[in-house]
Amino acid sequence: AQKVTQAQTEISVVEKEDVTLDCVYETRDTTYYLFWYKQPPSGELVFLIRRNSFDEQNEISGRYSWNFQKSTSSFNFTITASQVVDSAVYFCALNAGNNRKLIWGLGTSLAVNP
């Protein structure tokens, strides 16, 4: 079975704090992709990053960084020096098997307060 778990339902931080969003996934497939999406109040899902199962190199992009660890089936996402505009719901998603079906976590609602 394929499953994505985002244990944190809501997180509230003060601007400029660092925040890490957790994601744990389950799949028996050896080839898979992991994604993070951001959904602001407007509702549109914004693509942030994709990682394939063969690439465990972590990445930093501006204030965003990702930590992919196959050994613990985790794909965590960190925002450094958070800003009010980062307030949104963040979703982790898994794509495995020979299809484009995304399996989603329930999302983590991040509130960044001034």
Next chain:
Amino acid sequence: KAGVTQTPRYLIKTRGQQVTLSCSPISGHRSVSWYQQTPGQGLQFLFEYFSETQRNKGNFPGRFSGRQFSNSRSEMNVSTLELGDSALYLCASTQGSEQYFGPGTRLTVT
């Protein structure tokens, strides 16, 4: 490039009616997927179309159907609407393994 467009953005229907939602993918993208988002169930996969053929289908009743046209535009139809069909319906345009989403259609069934 223009992004994914969905029409209409908002819709209010009555139980028992049917509804058709439209999605235009990013130019050059041939795959379109549809998802339903509700507060209780989160995001759930409905179906995927590629070159006018349904390639994958989620666990939704037959009241939910879709199609894709030769220009890659896709429509989804929900017949005999139920209150539980109230949701945000999101369309994704796919290139390779990356899916880009439209703004969604918010359907309210009363």
